[in-house]
Amino acid sequence: MKDPVPLTTDRPGQVVSATPPAPGRSRRRLSDRGLAVVFVSPALLLLLGMSVFPLLWALYLSFTDYSATRGGPARFVGFGNYTAILTSAQVHQRALTTLIYVVGAVTLQTVLGFAIAYLISRRTHGRGVLTTLFLVPMMLSPVVVGLFWRFMLDAQFGVVNSMLGSLGLGQVEWLTRQRTALVSLIVVDTWQWTPFIMLIALAGLTAVPKYLYEAASIDRASEWFRFRTITLPLVWPLLLIAVLFRAIEAFRLFDLVYILTSGGPGVSTETLSFHVYKVAFLGFNTGTASAYGILMVLVVIVLTQLYLRYLNKLKEG
């Protein structure tokens, strides 16, 4: 039986005016095109003013020897800043640190996050509670995360060393040794962002149609075979998006380094972002820092393009 309910009344919270206005009552109606421009342009203007214009300014500064403290007119130096940065051994070292950090952290997060999501997706009870609990680290501010891990990893009174001690293991200087500091940074980032991968992977896992598994179990396919031929191929596109997203975020990471290690000891945990900050705000070489920043932006643009391309593919596929 069909009930011809009018479209406008079957939704709650909808205000239905009893008397529609007579056509032509409004003096000047905006065309659709005009309306679109009016609605879109304020947002675009804000973005132009706060994102695009600053970047263009940085682009200009990157060709000069301007210094924010010294003041005075900026002298044009051509590609001098760029060649200085691209040939600097210091920068190469920071690039390597960043690479180790990004690859290490994102790999760990992906493996752990996917494992947790897979385990949760196999549970029948308590999935909501489990998911919610696992998500807590991700919602915390990097400031809170950095500070708190700094406290926990303290060599003298930190709880981590205390637990290692009661297990009869030696003490580790987590944040004050060159090698371990970078590992600590990776561990903390992994702790915070594993839930991110888990959440996306879980979304992918729960979207796998059940009948595929049923068909496979009728065919007596092994668990591993099912995982490899059904689960992984269906979850992979979504997981790839999550991984790329994390890679971009990890590449531009600044706050955690600033709070947890301040780049130290020495320069062992100085990522590219942190180095830009030092050149800009401690060295006051604004021109050089701008060139440095523009180069970083180029990397981010390449990564973002990759990300958006996969996103597009996911949406269309």
Add this chain to the structure above:
Amino acid sequence: MAVSVDEAVSAGPTPDRPPPARRVRRRGHGRSVLEVVLLTVLAVVMLFPVLWMIETSIKENRDVYAVPAEFFGFTVTLDHFRDVFVGADGGRSALSVAFLNSVVVAGVSTVLATVLGVPAAWAYSRFTLKAKKDQLFFILSTRFMPPVVVVVPIFLMYRQVGLIDSKLGLILIYAAFNVPFTIWMMKGFVDEVPAEYEDAAMLDGYSRLQAFGKFTLPLLVPGIAATAVFALIFSWNEFVFAIFLTSSDDVRTAPPAIAGLIGGTTVDWGLVAAASVVFALPVLVFAYLVRRHLVAGVTLGAVRR
């Protein structure tokens, strides 16, 4: 439709293990136990730092630095929480001022981003604009710029126009960082409302704008609320712009203020923990409220299924 935590509870592959032979069932059972144990261990590892933070915030100072660490049986005190809000002289503490600043900055920037972003999202959803896809991708990519890079020219710009160390400066930059998110997130919600509602209203004599305001907008309210909550969380947690663009106590937001607690020679970790708990609590509550939209929210509105 966005995948939500709630859906994850009910839907999905149920343990499809029709056990004909007993041997198989026992093996499956052992494996299930192993999985539960593994999950429990992982959950404990992930949640321990949070629990430890809460514990530290209610410990007395001598217990905070106890070696070996005390897990149970310490004296509970709320002194640190009092110190978060009440200054040494009995007046308002610098931290409480910072919290208030955070509320203002995060709140106003969220309103601004919503007011600018929602109409734009609607326009992007309903109209055919020139190079629409490119525009949307450009909008999202501004959100991925490294903050440290953007902050250098923003710093110079603000210095020129006198926005350095002002709440308005922070509000503007946060709004600019939340607009791309709002547009992407809201476009998903608008796409879910059939355009036919507006067409029908326009047949009744409403203008396009009235149709949007009277019929589409009320249906978007839950989506707008969820989007605003995420924008609120992003602004609330933001640190990089806050630390470089503000310096005085009466402008500074909570993240740099809390980070400033470890600047001195001695660090009151109990206070740091209490301030962190106070800071994180609203975020967790808000995140719980929007748990249905978490997947879309944390991917900046990009992933929706």
